[in-house]
Amino acid sequence: MSTPTNPVPGGPRHVAIIMDGNGRWATQRGRPRLFGHHAGAKRVREVVESCPEFGVEYLTIFAFSTENWKRTQVEIAGLMSLFRRYISKETRSLSEFGVRVRFIGDRVRLDKKLTRLMSELEEATSCNTRVHLTIALNYGGRDEVARATHRLAQDVASGKLDPDSVDEETLPKYLDTYVLPDPDLVIRTSGEARISNFLLWQSAYAEYEFIDTLWPDFSREEFGRLCAAYGGRDRRFGAAIG
Secondary structure (H helix, E strand, C coil): CCCCCCCCCCCCCCEEEEECHHHHHHHHHCCCCHHHHHHHHHHHHHHHHCHHHHCCEEEEEEEEEHHHCCCCCHHHHHHHHHHHHHHHHHHHHHHHCEEEEEEEEEECCCCHHHHEEEEEEHCCCCCCCCEEEEEHHHEEEEHHHHHHHHHHHHHCCCCCCCCHHHHCCCHHCCCCCCCCCCCEEECCCCCCCCCCCCCCCCCCCCEECCCCCCCCCCCCHHHHHHHHHHHCCCCCCCCCCC
């Protein structure tokens, strides 16, 4: 485990990552796609451990989207097995490093063993504060907003919420990320320049970095470089140039 050394001045407090390119990385090596997913899971640990070094308090990673169910049953089954194994294997090290883990997304479609492990990991790390790791699993931005709107509508219908009081500050309280700050920086690996239905509401004013590196090749050094580049940006949030 790494030790915090030199936080990036003005760096991002919350980084979100679309971890793309596992399958391509494996194919380039003549291996099955699941080989790439296993390599990508190992990369997660390195990035999590480097967060304190760069002053990143919150890290959100896109592990499995609501659209990923369109993949082959073999790949889906392999990914679900990988998630279960990752949680079982990493619970102790995550807790010892001071990582608090949360999961966002719709758990209804996930198998009961996986959701039990997810809940146990959340509970086991609930008192940690060094790094807040959020894993988006069976997550989609539109699905999240739809579920949040449904809950909001139920509260209006039951009289718990005055419809005249609903504004842009209301909906975030119903989102999966309601306890998290909005991301400052969103990184997508593998050369694709799209956001793929990830944190649509929360990323309204995030800075984006689309990089060519495939996720299993993403390094601590590149992560640090991107955090440092963020620190040099002029973020005006819609205000006029000075």
